[in-house]
Amino acid sequence: MGARFLLLSLVCFSLMILDYRDQHVERIREALSVVVYPLRLLVDLPFRGWASVRTNFATREALAAENEELKRERLNAEFRLQRLAALETENARLRELLDSQARVGSRALVAEILAVDLDPYRQRFNLNRGLVDGVYEGQALIDAQGIVGQTVRVGPFTAEALLITDADHALPVSVNRNGIRTIAYGTGDTGKLRLPNLTNNADVEVGDLLVSSGLGGVFPAGYPVGRVTEVTRRPDQKFADVWAEPASALDRDREVLLVWNAADEAPRAAETASVAKAKVAGR
Amino acid sequence: MAERQPAWFVPALSLVLTVALALLPLPRAISAFRPDWVAVVLLYWSLTAPRRFSLLTAFWMGIVLDTLSGSLLGQHALALLVIVYLAERFHLRIRVFPLSQLGLSVFALLGLYEFILFWIDGVAGRTVPLIERWGPPLTGTLVWLALLAVFDSGRREAHARL
Numbered sequence: 001m002g003a004r005f006l007l008l009s010l011v012c013f014s015l016m017i018l019d020y021r022d023q024h025v026e027r028i029r030e031a032l033s034v035v036v037y038p039l040r041l042l043v044d045l046p047f048r049g050w051a052s053v054r055t056n057f058a059t060r061e062a063l064a065a066e067n068e069e070l071k072r073e074r075l076n077a078e079f080r081l082q083r084l085a086a087l088e089t090e091n092a093r094l095r096e097l098l099d100s101q102a103r104v105g106s107r108a109l110v111a112e113i114l115a116v117d118l119d120p121y122r123q124r125f126n127l128n129r130g131l132v133d134g135v136y137e138g139q140a141l142i143d144a145q146g147i148v149g150q151t152v153r154v155g156p157f158t159a160e161a162l163l164i165t166d167a168d169h170a171l172p173v174s175v176n177r178n179g180i181r182t183i184a185y186g187t188g189d190t191g192k193l194r195l196p197n198l199t200n201n202a203d204v205e206v207g208d209l210l211v212s213s214g215l216g217g218v219f220p221a222g223y224p225v226g227r228v229t230e231v232t233r234r235p236d237q238k239f240a241d242v243w244a245e246p247a248s249a250l251d252r253d254r255e256v257l258l259v260w261n262a263a264d265e266a267p268r269a270a271e272t273a274s275v276a277k278a279k280v281a282g283r
Numbered sequence: 284m285a286e287r288q289p290a291w292f293v294p295a296l297s298l299v300l301t302v303a304l305a306l307l308p309l310p311r312a313i314s315a316f317r318p319d320w321v322a323v324v325l326l327y328w329s330l331t332a333p334r335r336f337s338l339l340t341a342f343w344m345g346i347v348l349d350t351l352s353g354s355l356l357g358q359h360a361l362a363l364l365v366i367v368y369l370a371e372r373f374h375l376r377i378r379v380f381p382l383s384q385l386g387l388s389v390f391a392l393l394g395l396y397e398f399i400l401f402w403i404d405g406v407a408g409r410t411v412p413l414i415e416r417w418g419p420p421l422t423g424t425l426v427w428l429a430l431l432a433v434f435d436s437g438r439r440e441a442h443a444r445l
Contacts, residue, residue: 005368011357019357025356040351043307
């Protein structure tokens with residue numbers, strides 16, 4: 001038994017080292033994720049069932065009220081969309097004048113969050129979309145209120161996503177009011193983001209809206225990230241203590257949007273093209 | 284060791300259910316106290332019905348957990364291997380302990396499990412809060428004792444004599 005133990009731990013260690021260095025283990029992981037997919041669905045099933053039971057047994061009045069509210073919301077949204085269309089064309093024209101690259105509209109796909117979580121220390125969750133839907137690693141996720149996170153691992157049918165509040169996550173943002181750029185770090189708490197890189201004299205106030213700056217290329221620019229909730233300036237420190245609250249409903253979402261960033265896809269294509277060219281030239 | 288070994292499907296079914304439990308979403312407030320279900324159940328079987336599970340089972344359960352949680356492949360597997368190995372190796376000694384010490388040894392094993400996970404996280408450079416790591420071993424021990432009380436009345440009688 002001792003020998004078996006040693007052998008198996010050796011296997012574990014080598015797997016971990018290979019996985020850590022990103023070598024060859026992705027295939028195994030993909031295969032395994034297909035194997036455990038039914039288990040995920042099984043756990044998700046009661047939650048889904050409960051949701052459908054609730055819709056089925058909702059009273060007529062409640063449905064009517066909800067319908068009414070949705071109609072009102074839609075009217076509101078359409079009103080804003082009309083303005084947006086005008087602004088977009090104006091923006092495109094101005095950008096043409098400035099000779100800068102036009103921002104192309106991006107594609108999006110609704111993904112459901114599988115009601116599954118394992119590690120309370122990491123803010124990750126699984127989506128019911130994967131490689132077959134064209135999801136790629138490092139794809140941005142948004143919901144109705146703002147940026148949610150990004151995909152970190154993509155299997156054939158599921159993808160694993162990291163919330164912006166995960167302790168390992170950092171997101172380039174800018175203050176909407178004046179365009180100051182900084183980075184929002186996750187804290188491990190779904191209600192908090194940390195902005196440690198703002199100096200004491202930086203113009204940041206409580207209530208400032210933070211939007212994604214689009215630097216780094218993962219997240220599309222201009223989506224709301226959060227609001228500043230706390231600014232503490234200490235004279236003996238160079239940097240201010242700034243905290244923000246995420247705009248999106250990170251712990252309540254059931255559905256999110258996977259965004260294909262058009263500006264992201266273009267360089268990707270260009271990159272593969274240039275690599276191909278380099279290969280040809282190398283020959 | 285006059286115990287009747289349970290039919291093979293009882294432990295197998297318990298393990299599948301356990302993984303489902305481990306996946307079950309919990310409210311944020313108590314998710315820090317989620318017991319390590321798989322570790323607890325594996326420990327239960329390896330202490331009450333040793334040799335029922337091989338180390339290989341522990342290994343595969345760990346790999347499944349790794350896949351589900353997105354941790355390094357082999358991380359949970361190694362942690363489970365170590366505690367199951369220790370439990371099986373010393374089960375004869377641990378079994379004769381009074382209940383309080385039994386609980387303590389299970390707590391120590393679960394603590395070790397948690398520590399191995401923490402340690403690998405640290406080596407791999409993943410940030411994880413340390414303080415909340417105390418929750419799972421504590422609740423895990425309670426669950427383990429509850430399992431013992433509910434499913435192992437024979438053993439409880441043996442303890443009444445001690």
